[in-house]
Amino acid sequence: MTKLYSIGEVSRILNIPPKALRHYDEINLIKPSHIDADTRYRYYNYEQFFIIDVIRYLNKMLYVPLENIKKIMGENKENDKLLTLLESHREQLNQKIAELEYSKRITDGLIYDIKYREKYPEKIEIFEQYLMNRNLYYIELDISIYDIDKYVNRNTINTINIDNSESNVMCSIYSISEYEKSQKLQVKGFGIFSDKKVPGLKSKILLEGRYITQRFLYSEENCSAALRDLLRYAHTNNIKLDDTVYLVSKMVNISASSKYGYYMDLQIRHLI
Incomplete structure (x- = not known):
């Protein structure tokens, strides 16, 4: 038996x-x-x-x-069917490996950021910097800065582009002329910088040039104050500015306990 x-x-x-x-x-x-x-x-x-x-x-x-x-x-052990199954599985494995490599790259960046900030603490200041062309992929919006969390989040846009080396940087767009009329910040767009095309999003090239930048600890009120500071700085130094304002920050800062723990850069390009 x-x-x-x-x-x-x-x-x-x-x-x-x-x-x-x-x-x-x-x-x-x-x-x-x-x-x-x-x-x-x-x-x-x-x-x-x-x-x-x-x-x-x-x-x-x-x-x-x-x-x-x-x-x-x-x-049914026909070789053709077995090969089809195994080749499909291999493609899934390759995709998973690529996603893990992407996650590792972002994690490496987070580790680097923490170590860099320990060595060079963030400063609330205005400075000028020369930036090369950047590709921004974004969704169009027209909402108050106070309402942005209701309409967009980090999963709103397809940020998982495994070949993209910049997708841990997000950006929202504002207009100086609209702000000067209403004294309110309206978010005109939200997206990411990417060196690879992000399907389904509008694209915009941020032109190479000098940008005046205000680094600040985020709050909605601090963002408005930072824009006012930049406009005064430009007026004092006789700098002509583009109308578009970019609020740039890391997608994730795990050392921050809330959005009010993020340091962000408000950037406006010089006009020649």
Whole structure:
């Protein structure tokens, strides 16, 4: 008589949770060779150990979904079908690897930022800087700065571009002329800087040139105050400014406990 093994015994021998074995049974991936009519206990024979081990390896080491393993382990072993399944799985793995590389790159940037700020603490100041062309991908808006969190967030735009080296930098857009008329800041757009095209978003090139910049600790009131400071600075120094204002910051600053812990740069380009 063939020796049978309970779920507990299979679990101990193959180092697999009983819950996993029950799930395999429920989805018809591998059924027990015998179920006791009275107790409904599941039992497996020794030959099934090999199959269970292969399933576990494909799922946990190669990350093949269980539904795909059902197809791979099925009776139809035609090479063309197996190749199609495995090639599709390889593409999924490549995508996952690329996403993990992207996450690692952003994490490296967060580590660098913290170390840099420890060495060179942020300063609330006005300064001038020369910036090269930047590609901004954004959604158009016309909302109060006080309402921006109701309409946009970091997931509003498709920021996951694994080839993009700049997508941890976000930017919102304002207009000087509108501010001077109403004394209120209206957000005209929100997006990210990207060296790769972001599908579904409008694009705008921030032209190369000198930008006057006010760095400040964020609040809606501080943003308005920073713009007033920049306009006074430009007037005092006889600087003609573009009408568009860019509020630039890191997408994530994990050392900040709220948005009011973010240092941001308000930037306006000189007009020649």
